[in-house]
Amino acid sequence: MDKIIVRGGKALAGNVKVSGAKNAVLPIIAASILAEEGTNVIHDVPALEDVRIICDLLKSLGITLTYDNEVLTIQAASLTSVEASYELVRKMRASFLVMGPLLAREGRARVALPGGCAIGTRPIDQHLKGFEAMGAEIKIGQGFIEASVEGRLQGAKIYLDIASVGATENIMMAAALAEGTTVIENAAEEPEIVDLANFLNGMGAKIRGAGTGSIRIEGVEKLRGCTHCVIPDRIEAGTFMVAAAITGGDVFIENAICDHLKSVTAKLREMGVEVDEQENGIRVRRKGTLRAVDVKTLPYPGFPTDMQSQMMALLLASEGTSIVTETVFENRFMHVEEFCRMNANIKIEGRSAIVEGGAKLTGCKVAATDLRAGAALVLAGLVAEGVTEVGSLHHIDRGYVRFTEKLRGLGAQIERVSAAAQAEAEAGAEEAKQAEPLKVQFSPNFA
Ligand SMILES: CC(=O)N[C@H]1[C@@H](OP(=O)(O)OP(=O)(O)OC[C@H]2O[C@@H](n3ccc(=O)[nH]c3=O)[C@H](O)[C@@H]2O)O[C@H](CO)[C@@H](O)[C@@H]1O
Numbered sequence: 049m050d051k052i053i054v055r056g057g058k059a060l061a062g063n064v065k066v067s068g069a070k071n072a073v074l075p076i077i078a079a080s081i082l083a084e085e086g087t088n089v090i091h092d093v094p095a096l097e098d099v100r101i102i103c104d105l106l107k108s109l110g111i112t113l114t115y116d117n118e119v120l121t122i123q124a125a126s127l128t129s130v131e132a133s134y135e136l137v138r139k140m141r142a143s144f145l146v147m148g149p150l151l152a153r154e155g156r157a158r159v160a161l162p163g164g165c166a167i168g169t170r171p172i173d174q175h176l177k178g179f180e181a182m183g184a185e186i187k188i189g190q191g192f193i194e195a196s197v198e199g200r201l202q203g204a205k206i207y208l209d210i211a212s213v214g215a216t217e218n219i220m221m222a223a224a225l226a227e228g229t230t231v232i233e234n235a236a237e238e239p240e241i242v243d244l245a246n247f248l249n250g251m252g253a254k255i256r257g258a259g260t261g262s263i264r265i266e267g268v269e270k271l272r273g274c275t276h277c278v279i280p281d282r283i284e285a286g287t288f289m290v291a292a293a294i295t296g297g298d299v300f301i302e303n304a305i306c307d308h309l310k311s312v313t314a315k316l317r318e319m320g321v322e323v324d325e326q327e328n329g330i331r332v333r334r335k336g337t338l339r340a341v342d343v344k345t346l347p348y349p350g351f352p353t354d355m356q357s358q359m360m361a362l363l364l365a366s367e368g369t370s371i372v373t374e375t376v377f378e379n380r381f382m383h384v385e386e387f388c389r390m391n392a393n394i395k396i397e398g399r400s401a402i403v404e405g406g407a408k409l410t411g412c413k414v415a416a417t418d419l420r421a422g423a424a425l426v427l428a429g430l431v432a433e434g435v436t437e438v439g440s441l442h443h444i445d446r447g448y449v450r451f452t453e454k455l456r457g458l459g460a461q462i463e464r465v466s467a468a469a470q471a472e473a474e475a476g477a478e479e480a481k482q483a484e485p486l487k488v489q490f491s492p493n494f495a
C-alpha cells in the first residue's frame with residue numbers, strides 16, 4: 049500500500065489551485081445519462097478515483113466516454129443497459145445517483161444496494177420515497193433495488209424528511225424528464241445542487257429554485273448534450289485553508305469561491321486566522337496563536353461535515369478546549385483514535401468530541417479512516433514533531449487531486465511512497481544486511 053510521509057514544522061506559503069468539485073461532478077456525470085441525443089462536454093473534471101469509478105459505471109451501461117486534460121466527453125445515446133452492478137456500486141456510494149436518470153429515461157433501473165459505510169449507515173429511503181411519489185414501483189431483493197414505471201414518471205410534490213444532498217439530486221434528475229411539475233420541499237441547498245441544476249438546464253431542463261429549500265422542476269420530453277464547467281471544490285479549498293492556518297503560513301487558494309466557504313471562513317476568523325476574500329480566490333494567513341472555538345456540522349450553509357476532521361486537526365493546534373459536534377453522520381469520529389496516536393487529547397461524548405488543544409503532536413504511523421480523515425491526518429502531520437506516515441491512501445485518492453504535490457508546492461516536506469518503491473527499498477536493505485559481515489560485539493566481561 050502507498051503511504052504519505054510528512055515531516056512537520058514548515059509554514060506553508062504560495063499559491064495553490066483548487067480542482068473541480070468531486071461532489072458536483074459525480075451527479076453531473078450521472079445526469080449525462082439523461083441526454084438521449086448530442087454530446088456532453090464537461091470541463092474541469094478532476095482526475096479522481098471516484099470519477100474513474102462513475103465513468104466505468106457509465107461505460108458498463110453502454111455509454112461512450114473520453115477523458116483528456118480534465119475534459120470529459122459523454123455520448124449517452126448509446127445506452128444499452130439499466131443495471132448498475134454490485135462491483136461498481138460497492139466501490140462508491142454516489143453510484144446510486146444513476147438510479148434517477150435511468151428510471152426517468154428508460155422507465156426502469158436496477159441498481160445494487162449501496163450498503164453502509166464507515167461514516168454511518170447512510171440509508172436511501174428519501175431517494176426511494178421521491179421515486180415512488182412520482183409513480184415508480186420499487187422492489188428490493190437479492191441485493192438490488194429495482195424501480196420501474198409504466199410510461200413516464202409523473203411530477204409530484206415531495207417533502208424530504210432530511211435535506212439529503214443525494215436524494216435532492218436523484219429526484220431532481222428524475223423529475224427533469226417527468227410529465228408535469230415536481231416540487232421538492234426541504235431540499236438540500238448545497239452549491240453542488242445548484243451546479244447540477246445549471247447543468248440540467250443547459251441540457252434543456254426547466255429547474256428553478258436550486259440553492260433554496262424549495263426546488264421546482266417542470267418536466268420536459270427530451271434532454272440533449274451541452275457544455276458545462278464544474279464548480280471548484282469547496283472542501284479541497286477548505287482543506288488548504290486549514291493547511292495555511294495550522295502551519296502559521298500564508299497561502300493564496302486560487303479558484304476558491306468565497307461564498308461557498310462562509311462557514312469555514314467565519315470559524316477560521318473566530319480562531320484568529322486572517323482570511324482575505326478575493327475575486328479569484330482566498331488568501332489565508334496566520335501569525336499569532338489560535339483560539340479554541342466550538343464547531344457544529346450542519347447542512348449547507350452550515351459548517352460542512354466534510355470539513356469536520358480537518359477543523360479538528362486545527363483545533364488541536366489551538367490554545368484551549370473546543371467542542372466539535374457532528375450532526376450529519378452518526379459515525380464520523382474515526383479519525384479521533386488516529387489523532388490520539390499522535391498525542392492528541394480528545395474525548396468523545398455522544399455526538400460531540402471534546403478537543404483539548406495545545407499538546408504537541410508527535411509523528412507516528414496512522415491510517416486514513418475515510419477520505420477527509422486522511423486529509424486531516426496529513427494536516428496534523430504538517431505540525432507534528434518528527435515524521436508522520438499516513439496509510440490507506442485509497443481514501444484520499446477518492447477526493448483529492450495530487451494532494452502531496454500541491455502541498456509540496458507550498459513548501460511542505462511531504463512525499464508519497466508507492467508500495468513498489470517501499471518493497472524495493474526493503475529488499476535493498478535486506479540484501480545489504482545479508483552482504484554485511486556479521487559483527488558481534490562481546491561485552492568485556494564475557495571475554
Ligand atoms: C457524493 C456526495 O455529494 N457526497 C456528499 C453528500 O453525501 P450524501 O448525498 O450521501 O449525503 P446526504 O445529504 O444524503 O446525507 C445526510 C444525512 O441524511 C441521511 N439520509 C440520507 C438520505 C436518505 O435517503 N436518508 C437518510 O437518512 C444520511 O444517512 C446522513 O445522515 O452529502 C454529504 C452531506 O453534506 C457529504 O458529506 C458527502 O460528501
Ligand SMILES: C=C(OP(=O)(O)O)C(=O)O
Nearest residue numbers: 071141142354419420447
Ligand atoms: C463523505 C464524502 O463523500 P461520499 O459521499 O462520496 O462518501 C466526502 O466527500 O467527504
